[in-house]
Amino acid sequence: MSSLHDHGIFKFPQAGVINSSADRRWRNLGAEVRAHPACEIPDICSTQMEITLALKGTPSGVVHRRGDGRFQSTAVRSGTLWFCPIGVQEDSIRITEPLPEILHLYLPEHQFATAGELTSQPVASGDIAYLADVADEFVRQVCMRVLQEMRHETAAGDLLVEQLSMTLTLHLLSRYSGNGLIESSTEVNGALSPVRRNRVIDYVEENLEADLTVAELAEVACLSRYHFARSFKAALGQSPSEYVANRRLLLGQKLLEDPTLSLAEIAFRCRFSSQAAFGRAFRRHTGMYPGDYRRRRS
Template sequence: MSEPISHDAAYENPPASAHTSQDQSPASRRRAADAEMARVLHTTPFRMALDASGAGIAHWKHEPLHDVVEPMSHHVIMAYNGSTQHMERRSGRSVATGTFRRGVVIIIPEGSSSRWDIPKPVDVVQLYLPHATLKRVADEAVTGTLTDLLERTAHPDPITSRLLLSTVSALEGNGALDSLFRHQLIDLLAMRLLAAHTGSPTTFQPTIGGLSPKVLARAIERLRSDSDADVSLDSLASDAGLSRFHFCRAFKESTGLSPHAWLRQHRLEQAMNLLRDTDTSIAMVAAELGYASQTAFAAAFRRLSGETPSDWRRRMR
């Protein structure tokens, strides 16, 4: 992640207008990012998690690309996870070149279009970010006026790259946990984009302090609920009377954990109680806690405890 990054110096930070074709058609005619990527990449994603708005994360492994990416209705941010290779991004006679490797990001702003020539297979994680989400985060978190995202071609940004690539291993096959993690991550990445990839400096609002004891107790009660609707970030923030941005910061100030980390720890404790105190099968424990499969549950349990559920149960009995 911290290794040097090679760039064609003339094109390390070219202005968007130098090599981007801006779509002038109504936004309603643009494809959603996942649909346009499926069209141009001629494959299906290795993994994808989307919201109704189209916001989400997709992990693609695809063959060399020599095609035009048409205007999309989302900003698309990519973190590269493959072997180092040179690539070219072209609009008309303007060309941007760069080197794909871990630690760089690619940004395709909403509505832009360009031709891509990538000679080798690609392993990439993509964020699909509606402009409405970026604006909401800016309204909640930023002091100042939202400006457009800059186009980036293999641009060095290890922080954004690491955050985005972390989703590959962090999604656990649990609906409530994965949704909460995804929403927190999308907001965090939107903040990072506002800080590092717009045309003007960004100042974030200061932390407002923790939640009141009453509001914290109500939030924890929701997080302990079996209803996925109760533990959604929107529901938690709305019930607390705060924006998503301020709720997450205040919750962490009060507990030392993000809402997702708190819920993940709570689910682990529930699993341990069931494994230690009952004869419930591991498959039934997985189902009761909302995991898509026993395999997904076992992988999540091992990441947190260092042991498989069956090994932990044998040791504790």
């Protein structure tokens, strides 16, 4: 199975990577920030749905591109958005001057296929239009939340990004394709029932030290993953990612009371990508770094 970052590596060989989600356990969405030189990009057929956001604009920079015969010329301002769906053949991309900070999000085809459970017909990334200079503040805000998670890892960032990828997929299909999303009237649209809620909570507690996904929590609740997150929040007042993050940080506090465990081991058991990321998240949660917390408790 190819990496979510393979497309960016192949498409932008001249662009340096500033930040990347490659070392995270994210599912269904990859992200990276690149610095692009003035250049021409080789011909490429998109293998992932690509959303591009200019984090910093330039005074006179322009991106000229042609995909499936459609030519677009776009001034690069802070907040400029581009979409390139899967299967679009881009045979001409020219960047007129260096672009210092560009965010790229990548969504795989199977993410769109699973959204078909909410529609009356099959859906795919290719249903979405090839667009430049998109005026969509919702997409910008999702991009910025993904960027924040990439720069400042949280205790359940994998769940958060999975939720964001689902939300973004449905938004793109609803607004930029010809497929209308028709939700099943048989789904539960309110809060989780007490039985379902307790079943999910028990499952989370039993698996705090393992990778968790929205899909498997939804399966425990016997709901589709597209309905589970809002039903969970209606029942507990927190999103699944917020709930799991809080439980993992409380687990971290408990583990810190065991002097035989190293900080690196505790970080791993709380599902962080590094000890440093655990330290920063723990400090945001408690006001002190793990080492200071351990010394104070001892």
